[in-house]
Amino acid sequence: MSSDLPIGVFDSGMGGLTVLAALMERLPDEDMIYLGDTARLPYGTKSPRTVARYAAQAAAKLVEQKIKLLVIACNTASATALDDLRAAWPELPVLGVVEPGARAACAATRNGSIAVIATESTIRNGAYQAAIHKINPQARVAAQACSLFVPLAEEGWMEGPIVEAVARRYLAPVFPAETARTPDGRMPECLVLGCTHFPPLAGALRAILGEEIKIVDSAATTAAAAAEALDGRGLRSGRNLGQGKTRFMTTDDEVRFARIGSLFLGRPLEAGQVELINL
Amino acid sequence: MSSDLPIGVFDSGMGGLTVLAALMERLPDEDMIYLGDTARLPYGTKSPRTVARYAAQAAAKLVEQKIKLLVIACNTASATALDDLRAAWPELPVLGVVEPGARAACAATRNGSIAVIATESTIRNGAYQAAIHKINPQARVAAQACSLFVPLAEEGWMEGPIVEAVARRYLAPVFPAETARTPDGRMPECLVLGCTHFPPLAGALRAILGEEIKIVDSAATTAAAAAEALDGRGLRSGRNLGQGKTRFMTTDDEVRFARIGSLFLGRPLEAGQVELINL
Numbered sequence: 231m232s233s234d235l236p237i238g239v240f241d242s243g244m245g246g247l248t249v250l251a252a253l254m255e256r257l258p259d260e261d262m263i264y265l266g267d268t269a270r271l272p273y274g275t276k277s278p279r280t281v282a283r284y285a286a287q288a289a290a291k292l293v294e295q296k297i298k299l300l301v302i303a304c305n306t307a308s309a310t311a312l313d314d315l316r317a318a319w320p321e322l323p324v325l326g327v328v329e330p331g332a333r334a335a336c337a338a339t340r341n342g343s344i345a346v347i348a349t350e351s352t353i354r355n356g357a358y359q360a361a362i363h364k365i366n367p368q369a370r371v372a373a374q375a376c377s378l379f380v381p382l383a384e385e386g387w388m389e390g391p392i393v394e395a396v397a398r399r400y401l402a403p404v405f406p407a408e409t410a411r412t413p414d415g416r417m418p419e420c421l422v423l424g425c426t427h428f429p430p431l432a433g434a435l436r437a438i439l440g441e442e443i444k445i446v447d448s449a450a451t452t453a454a455a456a457a458e459a460l461d462g463r464g465l466r467s468g469r470n471l472g473q474g475k476t477r478f479m480t481t482d483d484e485v486r487f488a489r490i491g492s493l494f495l496g497r498p499l500e501a502g503q504v505e506l507i508n509l
Numbered sequence: 510m511s512s513d514l515p516i517g518v519f520d521s522g523m524g525g526l527t528v529l530a531a532l533m534e535r536l537p538d539e540d541m542i543y544l545g546d547t548a549r550l551p552y553g554t555k556s557p558r559t560v561a562r563y564a565a566q567a568a569a570k571l572v573e574q575k576i577k578l579l580v581i582a583c584n585t586a587s588a589t590a591l592d593d594l595r596a597a598w599p600e601l602p603v604l605g606v607v608e609p610g611a612r613a614a615c616a617a618t619r620n621g622s623i624a625v626i627a628t629e630s631t632i633r634n635g636a637y638q639a640a641i642h643k644i645n646p647q648a649r650v651a652a653q654a655c656s657l658f659v660p661l662a663e664e665g666w667m668e669g670p671i672v673e674a675v676a677r678r679y680l681a682p683v684f685p686a687e688t689a690r691t692p693d694g695r696m697p698e699c700l701v702l703g704c705t706h707f708p709p710l711a712g713a714l715r716a717i718l719g720e721e722i723k724i725v726d727s728a729a730t731t732a733a734a735a736a737e738a739l740d741g742r743g744l745r746s747g748r749n750l751g752q753g754k755t756r757f758m759t760t761d762d763e764v765r766f767a768r769i770g771s772l773f774l775g776r777p778l779e780a781g782q783v784e785l786i787n788l
Binding site: 276279 | 638661663666670
């Protein structure tokens with residue numbers, strides 16, 4: 231495998247662009263190919279069987295382009311399909327975002343009490359709970375599905391009273407009022423954004439939670455894990471260009487992908503930069 | 510074509526069950542097959558090209574089962590793919606929900622001022638505006654995409670302050686306050702629910718609009734159009750059983766389909782009644 235090959239990154243849609251942005255910052259020399267399966271999004275309300283099938287198709291498309299590392303920039307697909315994809319391409323390093331997210335969460339707490347919010351599918355699957363317990367078996371994990379956060383983020387309603395009201399309703403069972411605390415009195419110290427669509431909502435969550443609760447996501451720790459994986463295999467690009475090329479592929483509507491994607495990527499994206507593909 | 514065949518009905522997911530319920534009430538003797546393409550929902554935020562492809566696959570699946578009438582119980586697919594499906598099966602009567610919805614709207618107004626809410630795709634396509642103008646060329650149509658209504662309905666948040674706040678934000682440009690009215694002073698007299706996912710939200714919309722604005726949807730008028738189409742071709746079931754059989758097919762997760770579907774159908778639905786299929 232050549233160190234000149236790009237890193238392949240996929241997600242159900244645009245949320246994974248938050249991970250891509252972290253990868254581009256951490257690994258500026260590397261070429262990348264991003265695939266957003268927008269024709270079938272969201273993954274998070276769909277069954278494991280269906281998500282596994284979609285993930286396998288997206289991964290196969292990236293492998294076909296020749297890549298040196300595959301990053302599943304979607305918590306739902308990571309929770310469901312990581313083992314399958316590793317088995318399908320045993321030579322290829324494959325990273326998900328759940329384990330890096332769990333690592334970030336454990337590093338951010340002292341009392342071992344962690345809240346995870348994610349899609350319905352990720353929460354039901356229990357992958358975050360398992361990954362956190364693997365690192366800290368004493369951790370106490372409160373988990374909450376927040377299905378409406380993905381469409382809210384995709385509608386571009388990322389702050390203001392509506393997203394705060396939705397967030398308050400979802401967070402109420404996880405961060406109970408003082409009077410309703412559990413007998414051990416441990417309020418979660420940290421909130422994990424267990425879906426790559428959620429980081430743009432962090433401001434609204436912060437407005438509800440106040441300053442004391444740490445909010446963490448997988449983007450930076452996944453980028454660090456990607457750097458480690460490349461270094462461990464001697465696969466870092468030696469070009470020192472400081473500006474790898476990034477290709478964008480989507481399964482539906484380049485214009486919408488570019489418009490909403492730029493909100494997640496945190497920099498302008500033009501429809502002309504995006505290729506339309508079929509899976 | 511035999512009058513004993515069932516009616517085929519499809520939608521992106523569960524919303525079309527509001528149309529199915531109207532069909533079952535209007536045509537109780539008829540057998541029906543309902544297909545919800547939940548593995549790829551929603552359709553309403555996707556491109557015309559992708560929606561047309563999905564609609565063709567869903568229709569082909571129903572045609573393969575042998576049907577005497579095809580009902581596209583999805584406004585997005587009706588707006589995008591009705592002509593294509595009619596061309597693909599010229600012998601089969603094919604009905605969409607847009608034209609019946611437009612008819613209901615025109616019947617409900619005296620001042621010719623109509624507001625349509627629907628998915629992003631249906632609004633952009635302009636099918637409702639065109640269908641209303643075909644019936645009443647003088648009609649004044651205000652159209653508004655309400656992308657979050659589908660996930661809200663699918664989350665089961667169909668009433669209360671959150672859905673009302675979302676609705677207020679979407680409706681503000683369509684039903685301006687007295688002071689902000691257009692020079693002709695005509696407030697829409699009628700609101701068309703141009704997406705089959707919206708009828709369960711009617712209560713929340715009513716709470717905002719008050720009693721004066723009529724709220725109409727396509728379900729009853731589509732059922733009436735289906736009855737007409739069968740009568741016109743001598744295809745009504747002659748069995749007078751009063752209780753046709755209904756089959757349910759979904760492309761993802763029978764359990765979720767049954768749980769959320771029963772909210773739209775307005776009667777209990779068990780996962781055991783639902784077949785899982787691939788498109």
